[in-house]
Amino acid sequence: MKNLIMADLKILGSRVWRIPLGFAAGSFVLSLLTGFSDTDYTSLVYFINLFLVPVLMLYELLREEQKNKSEMMILTMPVNKSRFVYSKFMITVFFILLGIFSLMVSLITQNLINGSPISQLYSNLTGLYFYFCVLSFVALFCISFYYYTSKLYFSLFSATGGLLIVLFLLAWTSEKILLPINSSWLHDFDLFLYPLRLIYVMVGTLIINYLMKISFKKIPEKFYLNGWFFVISTVTAMYALNLFKIIFFEYKVISDAGLKTVIKNGIMTHEQVNWANAIEKFYPHLISYLITTVILIILWVILFYKNKDRIFTYFSLISLIPFIAMSLPEIIYLYFRSFLQIKIQYYGDDPYFIATISQIVFIPFCFIVFAKLTVLILNSKTSY
Amino acid sequence: MNKILEINGVTKEFKGFKLDNITFTLDKGYIMGFIGPNGAGKTTTIRLIMNLLKKDSGEIKIFGMDNVTDEVPIKDRIGFVYEENYFYEHLTVNKMKEIIAPFYSRWDDDKFSEYCDKFELTPKKKIRDLSKGTKMKFSLAIALSHNAELLILDEPTSGLDPVFRDKLMDILREEIQDENKSIIFSTHITSDLEKIADYITFINNGRIVFSNQKDILLENYKIIKGDTGILNEEIRKELLGIKENKFGFEALCDYEKESLFSKFEVVTEKPSLEQMMVYLSNK
Numbered sequence: 001m002k003n004l005i006m007a008d009l010k011i012l013g014s015r016v017w018r019i020p021l022g023f024a025a026g027s028f029v030l031s032l033l034t035g036f037s038d039t040d041y042t043s044l045v046y047f048i049n050l051f052l053v054p055v056l057m058l059y060e061l062l063r064e065e066q067k068n069k070s071e072m073m074i075l076t077m078p079v080n081k082s083r084f085v086y087s088k089f090m091i092t093v094f095f096i097l098l099g100i101f102s103l104m105v106s107l108i109t110q111n112l113i114n115g116s117p118i119s120q121l122y123s124n125l126t127g128l129y130f131y132f133c134v135l136s137f138v139a140l141f142c143i144s145f146y147y148y149t150s151k152l153y154f155s156l157f158s159a160t161g162g163l164l165i166v167l168f169l170l171a172w173t174s175e176k177i178l179l180p181i182n183s184s185w186l187h188d189f190d191l192f193l194y195p196l197r198l199i200y201v202m203v204g205t206l207i208i209n210y211l212m213k214i215s216f217k218k219i220p221e222k223f224y225l226n227g228w229f230f231v232i233s234t235v236t237a238m239y240a241l242n243l244f245k246i247i248f249f250e251y252k253v254i255s256d257a258g259l260k261t262v263i264k265n266g267i268m269t270h271e272q273v274n275w276a277n278a279i280e281k282f283y284p285h286l287i288s289y290l291i292t293t294v295i296l297i298i299l300w301v302i303l304f305y306k307n308k309d310r311i312f313t314y315f316s317l318i319s320l321i322p323f324i325a326m327s328l329p330e331i332i333y334l335y336f337r338s339f340l341q342i343k344i345q346y347y348g349d350d351p352y353f354i355a356t357i358s359q360i361v362f363i364p365f366c367f368i369v370f371a372k373l374t375v376l377i378l379n380s381k382t383s384y
Numbered sequence: 385m386n387k388i389l390e391i392n393g394v395t396k397e398f399k400g401f402k403l404d405n406i407t408f409t410l411d412k413g414y415i416m417g418f419i420g421p422n423g424a425g426k427t428t429t430i431r432l433i434m435n436l437l438k439k440d441s442g443e444i445k446i447f448g449m450d451n452v453t454d455e456v457p458i459k460d461r462i463g464f465v466y467e468e469n470y471f472y473e474h475l476t477v478n479k480m481k482e483i484i485a486p487f488y489s490r491w492d493d494d495k496f497s498e499y500c501d502k503f504e505l506t507p508k509k510k511i512r513d514l515s516k517g518t519k520m521k522f523s524l525a526i527a528l529s530h531n532a533e534l535l536i537l538d539e540p541t542s543g544l545d546p547v548f549r550d551k552l553m554d555i556l557r558e559e560i561q562d563e564n565k566s567i568i569f570s571t572h573i574t575s576d577l578e579k580i581a582d583y584i585t586f587i588n589n590g591r592i593v594f595s596n597q598k599d600i601l602l603e604n605y606k607i608i609k610g611d612t613g614i615l616n617e618e619i620r621k622e623l624l625g626i627k628e629n630k631f632g633f634e635a636l637c638d639y640e641k642e643s644l645f646s647k648f649e650v651v652t653e654k655p656s657l658e659q660m661m662v663y664l665s666n667k
Binding site for chain 1 (some may be wrong): 455456459468481
């Protein structure tokens with residue numbers, strides 16, 4: 001492992017220090033030119049481009065590998081595939097830490113020069129972990145996808161594009177149209193909305209399917225089949241995840257004696273009223289969700305077996321991974337809340353502590369899942 | 385233990401191609417020529433040996449160990465020479481050596497320097513500035529500098545001029561002198577193997593056609609040249625391959641079938657590996 005990591009560093013050569021230093025210096029000069037006179041100003045804005053450091057370094061490393069097809073050379077040496085993949089992942093995390101470190105140093109330096117409040121600096125520094133999570137996720141996904149497709153640009157764009165789609169899905173589709181997540185679904189709790197939302201998606205896809213069929217006559221049937229497969233896969237995953245949440249989360253809330261007392265006393269905030277409503281309709285809600293999920297899973301299985309074109313199928317499955325992985329912190333968060341009996345208020349202040357633990361668990365989890373997936377991809381490769 | 389490599393019933397299926405029931409062995413101290421036309425399955429077999437590809441079924445043992453479970457110690461004892469250049473082109477010869485050397489437990493820096501001198505490799509020269517032949521020499525220097533017991537050469541001579549190819553054969557012959565090393569030499573340029581190979585394994589359409597000692601093989605087959613008039617249905621059935629033109633025919637047959645032509649006026653010759661490959665590929 002050490003040899004592989006050292007080999008990667010030697011391949012990059014002086015780029016290991018030239019890239020972070022160059023970006024840090026550039027960002028600092030930019031901040032001096034535009035924001036130095038403003039003593040109140042402390043933010044990530046000027047230094048945010050330092051996040052390009054790990055991206056650029058990973059890109060350089062994979063580009064060198066792709067250009068020379070050197071993966072083949074490495075794998076003929078006394079190295080096995082899983083060590084090769086794990087070392088690549090470790091060096092990526094190192095690059096990300098290097099980027100974060102450059103950012104920290106830049107922020108501290110700026111803070112020392114313009115004398116901004118320490119609290120502001122502290123808040124900026126603690127926020128970095130979130131970016132670390134996002135960057136790690138994109139980078140690890142990119143490596144897996146690169147070894148699957150052997151196309152570097154495609155993998156980079158897919159990884160960043162995939163992340164944007166996931167964020168969009170979570171922030172917009174999940175909350176507003178398809179499935180309300182967290183407690184927001186309680187605000188407009190109505191059983192009829194769920195099948196209705198599902199119908200919206202299906203009708204929308206049908207219209208797109210029809211319009212494409214009449215506009216582009218040469219597109220083969222398998223293209224549509226795969227399109228449908230992708231839509232059904234996405235919706236099924238979302239429903240399955242939310243079903244999990246309902247079973248483990250709502251039930252815990254209902255059985256909580258504290259909440260029952262609050263309700264009995266009749267002193268309730270707006271949030272508590274929503275929880276109380278949920279308690280009343282828990283079982284019909286659960287059954288409705290369960291039926292919808294089962295129907296979707298059956299549909300998914302039918303489409304999976306009907307679809308013989310495995311490349312598209314695998315592509316659809318892989319494109320679901322970011323979605324599932326992005327939902328993981330939430331699932332882990334619920335796990336802590338429900339099973340480990342960590343006493344937190346589920347209304348009122350945000351449980352930062354639990355959220356942070358979820359994020360900490362998230363990266364090693366992604367690391368292992370993506371690494372195993374990449375080894376599987378390398379094992380099933382038909383050519384180099 | 386004399387068997388360096390044992391391949392037993394290995395299969396691997398891709399879309400449109402199947403490597404079917406590959407079985408052959410290589411003893412210590414011998415050179416095996418692995419021949420076959422383009423797309424016959426030579427490179428796939430080598431990649432299966434190196435565990436670069438996952439086999440569907442069968443067993444591969446190298447130095448008596450399983451090539452998957454004991455992958456790392458096995459590869460430590462193998463020197464691999466590639467068909468193409470897979471080294472990082474922006475690095476110098478020396479830098480590339482610095483990357484590769486720590487992976488091998490028996491790496492010998494002095495030996496590498498010796499080979500650099502012998503092959504006229506300039507350590508400070510970038511790999512992209514080396515000619516194709518010199519890149520091959522570098523690849524060979526790397527493969528020979530860690531005391532490998534098995535050298536696997538995947539089409540090393542394709543695209544190289546005859547002078548260099550001849551030099552390469554001399555180097556390999558020299559390397560095999562101590563009788564502790566074995567070599568698998570995959571190529572479709574069979575003339576290279578005529579000079580050095582002890583064993584020949586011929587693969588065609590994903591199947592092993594034969595795997596035997598070169599001299600026995602060459603004794604087992606005959607090239608018959610004669611007038612097309614003598615070719616009747618019965619004789620044609622016994623031939624392994626035939627080429628006809630207005631001047632006559634040339635055919636490959638088992639040496640036992642030579643007697644079929646005893647009453648005719650024909651010329652009988654020992655076949656070359658190339659002739660055997662051509663006739664058996666078109667069979």
